[in-house]
Each structure stands twice: as structure tokens, then as C-alpha cells.
Amino acid sequence: MSIFNYLVSKTIMHIPGPIVGFFAKGYIAGEKLDDAVRVGRKLNEQGMVLTLDILGEFIKTKPEAAFFKDQCLEILETIHREKLDGNLSLKPTQMGMLLDEEFAFKNIREIIAKAAELDNFVRIDMEDIECTDKTLEFYRRLRDEFPKNVGVVLQAYLRRTPQDIEDLSDKPMHYRLCKGIYNEPRTAAYKDMDTINRSFIYCLEKMFKHGAYVGIATHDEKLVFESLRLIEKYGLSKDQYEFQMLLGVDPELRQILVDAGHKLRVYLPYGEQWMPYSRRRLKENPNIARHALLQMLRGNG
Incomplete structure (x- = not known):
């Protein structure tokens, strides 16, 4: 470093x-949904797809959670109305998971039901280790009802992730795989970056073996190279995976992947x-x- x-x-x-x-x-796209629409439209014109995320997490009251639920419903309606090529990402804590689990589940289910109605998709983000079990439980319940409309995030730096992949492999799987950003204890997460990178590719291959659709979320060109190697190894067509990157980070690599014909989704935060x-x-x-x-x-x- x-x-x-x-x-x-x-x-x-x-x-x-x-x-x-x-x-x-x-x-950051801006503070308002209109800002995200404006930035998102430009990205669509460049051949990229989107996932919109309204910022705000670890809320403290149910009215706050209800506010963010309504905002997520508005995002889905806006994507549909504006004909954007994009979906929604949400955080379970933003929906009240740390306040009342069943309340939060109902909020998230309402959002995913709206996505299904609009033929869209919702990605449930992964937060810190306190939330992992509950988030995966929500995902299991929701994919039973909405198998084409919901996915979840798994983090390569967590020691548990390979087993989570195995445990979830009994039904269709739709993942975003990222390295992970929260400061977790060594007992739960790898700390060495080389080990995290190796875990990323190990988890990605395990996902591919089980037939999962994966959003490969990385700006690390070494991991992009290894991901492309696995895509070739498993003979995947370009509709069986996608790359994902954060808004503003390494736009040159982003364009290289798009120009090569790969689907690339930009994480578009606003708020x-x-x-x-x-x-x-x-x-x-x-x-x-x-x-x-x-x-x-x-x-x-």
C-alpha cells in the first residue's frame, strides 16, 4: 500500500x-432520483445497464424504514416509466431488519412483488456479519416465491461464503459476488488481500459449477482476467453472467469489457x-x- x-x-x-x-x-449520482435517472440514461446510451440504490442504512425507526420502502417502490416505477435498463439494490437494515425482522421482510417482499409486477429485479445487498444469517434467510424465503425477481450478495472475504454457496445450491441462484468492505474480525473474514482474491475466484468457480447467474463485482483487473478464464472454461454464454462496477471507478476498464461484448452493470448510488x-x-x-x-x-x- x-x-x-x-x-x-x-x-x-x-x-x-x-x-x-x-x-x-x-x-455519487446526486441527491435526488432525477439525478440518478439523468446519469443512468447516459450509461444506458454507452451500452451499460444499471442498479439504482438510494443511500441510507442502519435506520433507527419504523417510519424511516417505511420511507425507504416507498422510495424503493418509486425507483422501480421510475425505471419502468423512464424505460431505463436497470434494476434496484436495497439494504435489509434500511427496511428495518435490526428493528423488527418480520416487519422488514414484509417491506422487502412488497418491493420485490412490485418488481415482479413490472418484470424487474431486486438485489438484496449484504451488510456486516451481524446481518448475514438474517439476509440469507430472507433471500431463501423470497426466491421461493419470486425466483426470477430476487438475488443476493455474497462476500468473498468471509470464511463462511463457500459453505453458503453450497447451502443455497438446492434452488436457482442469482448472486452478486464482491470482495467485501466491512471491518470484520479475523475469525469471520480473511484479512490478507491475496487470500481474499483467491477466495473470490474459488467462490466464483463454485457458483459457476452450481449453475448460478453471477454479477462479478470487481474493479481488480487481475480478478477480471481470472473471471474471464472461468467463463471460457465453463463455456458460458454472455447471458449467463455479468460484470458489475461502482459508478466512477475505472471507467476505462468498464468500457473495455463493454466493447468486448460483456454485460456490465453500474452500481448507481444517490441520496x-x-x-x-x-x-x-x-x-x-x-x-x-x-x-x-x-x-x-x-x-x-
């Missing part, structure tokens, strides 16, 4: 908000509660701050 990256990762939680906002502005997301992403990937600083120095900020 470079000195710059080390300093960013260690200090980002204490840097004033306006500075964080400067570094993160290219990685007034952008600060926690931005701090977490900058901590995970200090190169975001490096790129923004270089743009400023070149006069492109």
Missing part, C-alpha cells in the same frame, strides 16, 4: 465532510445520506481520492 493510500484509509473517518464530498462527487457511503468507499479504495486529486491538479475538478 502506498503512503497516500495508507493515509487516506487511516484518516478518512475524520476528514471534514466538504473535503470528502469533493473526492466522492464523481461516485441525501451520501456521506457514510462515501467515507466507506474511500476507506476501501483510496485510489478514488488519488484520481480526484489528479483531476483537480490538471484543472478538471
Whole structure:
């Protein structure tokens, strides 16, 4: 890790908000749904598909959860009305999972039922280890009812993930596979990046062996290379997987994959509660701050 990256990762939680906002502005669509529609339309025109996410998690009251549920329903309606090529990602804690599990499940089910009505899809995001069992339980229940309209995220850095893949392999599987970003104890998660990368490819191959559809979520070109190798090994057609990347991160690699004919989905976050997301992403990937600083120095900020 470079000195710059080390300093960013260690200090980002204490840097004033306006500075964080400067570094993160290219990685958030904006504060309003209209902003996400505008950015999403441009991405569609470039041959990319979307997943929209309204920022805000770990809410504290049921009215807050009801608000975010309504926002998710509006996102699905807007995608349909505006004819965007995109779907929805949501966080279970945003729906009240840490307040009342059954209340949260009903909120999420209502959203997925709307997605099914509109012939769309909802990805249930994975959060910290406290939420993993509950999230997978929700996914199991929902895919029984909506097998074509719901998927879940699994994280390669968790030691448990290969067994979770096996446990979920009895029915159709629709995953996003990412490395993982939460600060978990070593007993639960790998800490060495080389080990995490190897786990990513191990989990991806296990998913492919079981016939899962996978959103391969990485900006790491080494992992992209290994993923392409596995896609070739298993003879997958281009409708049996997709790549996924965050808005603003390595657009050149994103375009390379699109130009090669691969489906690529851009994670498109928006909302007034952008600060926690931005701090977490900058901590995970200090190169975001490096790129923004270089743009400023070149006069492109």
C-alpha cells in the first residue's frame, strides 16, 4: 500500500465532510432520483445497464424504514416509466431488519412483488456479519416465491461464503459476488488481500459449477482476467453472467469489457445520506481520492 493510500484509509473517518464530498462527487449520482435517472440514461446510451440504490442504512425507526420502502417502490416505477435498463439494490437494515425482522421482510417482499409486477429485479445487498444469517434467510424465503425477481450478495472475504454457496445450491441462484468492505474480525473474514482474491475466484468457480447467474463485482483487473478464464472454461454464454462496477471507478476498464461484448452493470448510488457511503468507499479504495486529486491538479475538478 502506498503512503497516500495508507493515509487516506487511516484518516478518512475524520476528514471534514466538504473535503470528502469533493473526492466522492464523481461516485455519487446526486441527491435526488432525477439525478440518478439523468446519469443512468447516459450509461444506458454507452451500452451499460444499471442498479439504482438510494443511500441510507442502519435506520433507527419504523417510519424511516417505511420511507425507504416507498422510495424503493418509486425507483422501480421510475425505471419502468423512464424505460431505463436497470434494476434496484436495497439494504435489509434500511427496511428495518435490526428493528423488527418480520416487519422488514414484509417491506422487502412488497418491493420485490412490485418488481415482479413490472418484470424487474431486486438485489438484496449484504451488510456486516451481524446481518448475514438474517439476509440469507430472507433471500431463501423470497426466491421461493419470486425466483426470477430476487438475488443476493455474497462476500468473498468471509470464511463462511463457500459453505453458503453450497447451502443455497438446492434452488436457482442469482448472486452478486464482491470482495467485501466491512471491518470484520479475523475469525469471520480473511484479512490478507491475496487470500481474499483467491477466495473470490474459488467462490466464483463454485457458483459457476452450481449453475448460478453471477454479477462479478470487481474493479481488480487481475480478478477480471481470472473471471474471464472461468467463463471460457465453463463455456458460458454472455447471458449467463455479468460484470458489475461502482459508478466512477475505472471507467476505462468498464468500457473495455463493454466493447468486448460483456454485460456490465453500474452500481448507481444517490441520496441525501451520501456521506457514510462515501467515507466507506474511500476507506476501501483510496485510489478514488488519488484520481480526484489528479483531476483537480490538471484543472478538471
